[in-house]
Amino acid sequence: MSTRTPLMAGNWKMNLDHQQAIQTLQKLAWTLKDAKHDFSAVEVAVLPPFTDLRSVQTLVDADKLEIVYGAQDVSAFTSGAYTGEISPVFLAKLGVTYVAIGHSERREHHNESDRLVNAKIKSALGAGVIPILCVGEDIDTRRAAAHVQHTLLQLEGALEDISAEQAKTIVVAYEPVWAIGTGETATPEDAQEMAEAIRGRLAELYDRDTADAVRVLYGGSVKSSNVASIMAKPDVDGALVGGASLDPEEFAKIARYQ
Numbered sequence: 001m002s003t004r005t006p007l008m009a010g011n012w013k014m015n016l017d018h019q020q021a022i023q024t025l026q027k028l029a030w031t032l033k034d035a036k037h038d039f040s041a042v043e044v045a046v047l048p049p050f051t052d053l054r055s056v057q058t059l060v061d062a063d064k065l066e067i068v069y070g071a072q073d074v075s076a077f078t079s080g081a082y083t084g085e086i087s088p089v090f091l092a093k094l095g096v097t098y099v100a101i102g103h104s105e106r107r108e109h110h111n112e113s114d115r116l117v118n119a120k121i122k123s124a125l126g127a128g129v130i131p132i133l134c135v136g137e138d139i140d141t142r143r144a145a146a147h148v149q150h151t152l153l154q155l156e157g158a159l160e161d162i163s164a165e166q167a168k169t170i171v172v173a174y175e176p177v178w179a180i181g182t183g184e185t186a187t188p189e190d191a192q193e194m195a196e197a198i199r200g201r202l203a204e205l206y207d208r209d210t211a212d213a214v215r216v217l218y219g220g221s222v223k224s225s226n227v228a229s230i231m232a233k234p235d236v237d238g239a240l241v242g243g244a245s246l247d248p249e250e251f252a253k254i255a256r257y258q
């Protein structure tokens with residue numbers, strides 16, 4: 001029996017300005033409250049754009065919400081001449097719990113390498129912000145049946161020089177690129193295959209305790225209609241949800257996956 005608390009994280013991507021963020025978060029909180037959601041059983045997080053974070057913090061604090069929040073990216077540096085970058089220290093000061101690192105959209109549009117992902121993970125950990133490390137293969141890699149090898153190489157690169165103590169706190173999100181925003185979902189068996197492989201590699205890199213502590217999420221066109229079958233898999237500990245998290249009622253259903 002796993003002691004890992006499932007995590008349902010909504011990646012809003014570049015959607016919802018700070019006013020829309022408040023409305024969406026309020027509606028999500030009301031819907032989960034109506035459903036008597038037990039946050040100690042399933043953690044719920046939203047990852048808004050940077051410019052929404054202060055408003056989200058204000059609402060969470062004022063209404064004592066149990067929903068936690070995160071950012072979608074972070075700088076590899078803590079301060080200095082890095083125009084346009086956001087320090088992990090600033091995120092921590094805004095009460096941010098999580099930060100997505102190495103999302104496939106950043107790897108694709110901003111050429112983020114495993115080396116940079118590794119530097120960002122260290123930077124987030126240094127400020128006490130929990131990385132949600134995103135890994136996963138594109139369609140050509142899957143067709144070539146090289147998806148496991150590819151994803152585990154991304155994992156290893158991202159975790160270079162990260163201690164077991166630190167690794168235990170990290171969340172890994174397996175997100176096959178071909179399933180992100182496409183409406184095409186990996187099968188629950190695909191999600192389990194990779195989650196198990198990720199956990200197996202963590203046990204090799206560290207030890208069994210560390211591997212058993214790390215939460216592995218699945219991401220890629222998760223909806224209320226497919227979440228339960230994915231969550232039924234033993235190595236899947238939650239979901240990173242993009243498009244469907246913009247609809248608070250749908251995201252609340254996903255978070256409850258019943």
Ligand code: PEP
Nearest residue numbers: 180181219220221242243
């Ligand atoms: C994501 O952005 O991480 C994601 C999984 O998106 P979607 O759910 O829209 O496929």
